[in-house]
Amino acid sequence: MREPGTARIAVDLLGGDQAPAVVVDGALRACQADPALQLLLVGPVEAADAVLAALGPADRGRVCAVAAPTGPHAQDRDVSSVESGVRSAVLAVAQGLADAVVSAGNTGATVTSAALGLGRWPGVRRPALTAVLPTAAGRIVLLDVGSSVDPDETTLAMHARLGAAYASVVHGVAAPRVGLLTIGTERGKGDRLRRAVPAVLAALDLPAGGSYAGLVEGNDVVTGAPADVVVADGFTGNVLLKGLETAYALLGAPNPGEVPPRAAVLLGVGGTVVVCHGAASGADIAAGIGFAAALHRRAAVPAIADLIIGPEAPATDRKTPDPQSARGGS
Amino acid sequence: MREPGTARIAVDLLGGDQAPAVVVDGALRACQADPALQLLLVGPVEAADAVLAALGPADRGRVCAVAAPTGPHAQDRDVSSVESGVRSAVLAVAQGLADAVVSAGNTGATVTSAALGLGRWPGVRRPALTAVLPTAAGRIVLLDVGSSVDPDETTLAMHARLGAAYASVVHGVAAPRVGLLTIGTERGKGDRLRRAVPAVLAALDLPAGGSYAGLVEGNDVVTGAPADVVVADGFTGNVLLKGLETAYALLGAPNPGEVPPRAAVLLGVGGTVVVCHGAASGADIAAGIGFAAALHRRAAVPAIADLIIGPEAPATDRKTPDPQSARGGS
Known part of the structure; x- marks a missing residue:
C-alpha cells in the first residue's frame, strides 16, 4: 500500500x-x-x-x-x-x-x-513532445518539440488537440486558444504544410472548449499574446525551444513568476x-x-x-x- | 557629382x-x-x-x-x-x-x-535573406530567414558560401566557421535534408578561408560559441529570428556591445x-x-x-x- x-x-x-x-x-x-x-x-x-x-x-x-x-x-x-x-x-x-x-x-x-x-x-500517429515556455503574458504550450520532424496535416491536427487538452488540464486554461506557428500571417506565406493546415485546424473540434486562434509567429511565442498553445513541426519547435530557453537562462525569463521546467512531456x-x-x-x-x-x-x-x-x-x-x-x- | x-x-x-x-x-x-x-x-x-x-x-x-x-x-x-x-x-x-x-x-x-x-x-537559385543576431560571444550571421521555405542541398550550400562571405566582409571575421542548424548533433537526428547536407557542406570550398563547423542547435545561436554563421531553411530561420529578436527586445541583448539592426539583407x-x-x-x-x-x-x-x-x-x-x-x- x-x-x-x-x-x-x-x-x-x-x-x-x-x-x-x-x-x-x-x-x-x-x-x-x-x-x-x-x-x-x-x-x-x-x-x-x-x-x-x-x-x-x-x-x-x-x-x-x-x-x-x-x-x-x-x-x-x-x-x-x-x-x-x-x-x-x-x-x-x-x-x-x-x-x-x-x-x-x-x-x-x-x-x-x-x-x-x-x-x-487511438488516432495518434506520432506522439507529441510538449514543452512549456514562460511568456510575457504567462505560460505557453509549444508542441511538437522534436518527436515529428516531417509531420503531415493529420499529425498537426492531433497535436493541436493534445496541446489544448494539456493547457486545460495542467494550466487550467478555459477554452484554450491554439495557434499555428508559421513565418507570416498574410495569405500565401509559409510552406505547403502551413498553407494547408489552417483550414483543418479551423474545422477541428478542439477539446476543453478550445478554438483555433490562427497563424502565429516566433515573436508571439515570446509575448504569449495571441495563443495559449502553439503547434509546430518538431524541427522548428525544437530549434525555437532551445533558442528561447537558452536566452531566458542567460537573460532571465520574460515573466519571473512563471519558470517552467526545462523538460517536455510526451503526449x-x-x-x-x-x-x-x-x-x-x-x-x-x-x-x-x-x-x-x-x-x-x-x-x-x-x-x-x-x-x-x-x-x-x-x-x-x-x-x-x-x-x-x-x-x-x- | x-x-x-x-x-x-x-x-x-x-x-x-x-x-x-x-x-x-x-x-x-x-x-x-x-x-x-x-x-x-x-x-x-x-x-x-x-x-x-x-x-x-x-x-x-x-x-x-x-x-x-x-x-x-x-x-x-x-x-x-x-x-x-x-x-x-x-x-x-x-x-x-x-x-x-x-x-x-x-x-x-x-x-x-x-x-x-x-x-x-550565377549559381544562386534562391537569394538568402541574411540577418545578424547578437550572441553572448559577439555577433552571428543567420541565413536564410524567410526567402527559401523548402530549400534543397544546393541552395543551402550556396547560402553557406554567402554567409561566410558576409561574415568576412561585414564583420571582418577571418576564416569564418559555418554551422548547420538542426535539432540534435547525434548521427541520424534531424530531417532528410539535414542528414544529407553535412557531407555537402564539409566538401564545400567556402570563401574567405571559411570552414564547416558541423551541426548546431537553437541554443548555439544564443551562445554563439561554435559558429560565426548559421545556415537554416528560411522557415526555421525566420521563426528563430523573430523569437530571439523579441526576447532580446524584452530582456536586453545577450551582449550589450552588439546590437545589430532588426533588418536583413538579401544576398x-x-x-x-x-x-x-x-x-x-x-x-x-x-x-x-x-x-x-x-x-x-x-x-x-x-x-x-x-x-x-x-x-x-x-x-x-x-x-x-x-x-x-x-x-x-x-
Whole structure:
C-alpha cells in the first residue's frame, strides 16, 4: 500500500550527454527535495550506488536500482546499450512498477520505446513532445518539440488537440486558444504544410472548449499574446525551444513568476514520459523528475487522455490487459 | 557629382503592416540622423509630402518622392499596388537612381522583385535573406530567414558560401566557421535534408578561408560559441529570428556591445536590398535605412559578390548593360 502523494519515477541513468554523472546528481537533488518521491534508477549499478551512498539511511529505502546493459565508460556506450536504459525504464511503467519515466537520452529512442512499451492512443500517429515556455503574458504550450520532424496535416491536427487538452488540464486554461506557428500571417506565406493546415485546424473540434486562434509567429511565442498553445513541426519547435530557453537562462525569463521546467512531456502514449535535454544539468534533471511527479500526482496524462479519446474509448492501439494502466493512470 | 559618403536609399513607403505611417516616421528619423543620406521615397505622394513637411528647408533637397500606384487607405491596398512600391524601388537601384532599397513589405514580393529587377548571381537559385543576431560571444550571421521555405542541398550550400562571405566582409571575421542548424548533433537526428547536407557542406570550398563547423542547435545561436554563421531553411530561420529578436527586445541583448539592426539583407542579387519586419517600428525602419547606407558605403555587396563569383565572372544570370551596377556596385 503506497502513501498518498507518493510518486515512483523510473529514471534512465544512461540518457544524456553527461550520463550517468549528471543524472545521478539530478536524482539525488530530486530525492532530497521531495520526501514522497521514490526512484527506480535504471542503468549501471555503480551509478545507482552513488545515489544510495549519498543518501542518509532513512532515505535509501526510497531508491531502488535496476541493472541495464552498459559499457564501463560513457564513451564506450554503443547505441543499443544506451537505448536499453530508456526501454527498461518504460517497461517499468508498463508493468506498474513506476508511475512515470524520465530520460535525457535520444528523443527518437524515447518516443519509439514509449510508443512500443506503453501504446499510442487511438488516432495518434506520432506522439507529441510538449514543452512549456514562460511568456510575457504567462505560460505557453509549444508542441511538437522534436518527436515529428516531417509531420503531415493529420499529425498537426492531433497535436493541436493534445496541446489544448494539456493547457486545460495542467494550466487550467478555459477554452484554450491554439495557434499555428508559421513565418507570416498574410495569405500565401509559409510552406505547403502551413498553407494547408489552417483550414483543418479551423474545422477541428478542439477539446476543453478550445478554438483555433490562427497563424502565429516566433515573436508571439515570446509575448504569449495571441495563443495559449502553439503547434509546430518538431524541427522548428525544437530549434525555437532551445533558442528561447537558452536566452531566458542567460537573460532571465520574460515573466519571473512563471519558470517552467526545462523538460517536455510526451503526449499520446499510455503513460507519463518526461524528456530532458541531452545537455541537461543536474538541476534540470531534478526539475524533470519533479515535473514527472507533479504530472502523476494530478493524474494529468489520464485526464488528457479522457479529453482526447473519451473515458469509455479503448485505451491504446495495442492489446493490453489493463486499460487504466495503459492510459497512463496509476 | 555626388559627395563622398553620400548614400541614396530608395524606400518602399507601401511595405509593412503600418505603412505608410511607420515608414514615413522611419524615413524622417533616418534623414535627421545622417546628413549624408538621400532618400527616394517610393509610394503615395501625400506620404512623401509628410516627410518633406517635417524636414527643415535645408534638408528637403535630400528627399525626393516617386509616385507609385496606391489606394487611399492601407486597408484598401490590394496586393498588386502594394507590390508596385517595392518593384519601383528596386528599379530605381537597377537604373542607378539609388544605391540600395529598403522595404518592410512582403518578403516574397521583395525577393521576386529584386531577382527580376537586379538579377541573381550565377549559381544562386534562391537569394538568402541574411540577418545578424547578437550572441553572448559577439555577433552571428543567420541565413536564410524567410526567402527559401523548402530549400534543397544546393541552395543551402550556396547560402553557406554567402554567409561566410558576409561574415568576412561585414564583420571582418577571418576564416569564418559555418554551422548547420538542426535539432540534435547525434548521427541520424534531424530531417532528410539535414542528414544529407553535412557531407555537402564539409566538401564545400567556402570563401574567405571559411570552414564547416558541423551541426548546431537553437541554443548555439544564443551562445554563439561554435559558429560565426548559421545556415537554416528560411522557415526555421525566420521563426528563430523573430523569437530571439523579441526576447532580446524584452530582456536586453545577450551582449550589450552588439546590437545589430532588426533588418536583413538579401544576398545573391545584383544590388543592396534590405528587408525590415512587416511589424517594424519607425526606429526599426530608420535602423534598416542606416544599415543599407552602411552596407553601400563599405561596398559590402560588391565585395561579397567578388568572393562568391570572382571579380572576373559575369555579374548576374541575366543580360545587363552595366555589369558593375548589376553586381551591386555603385
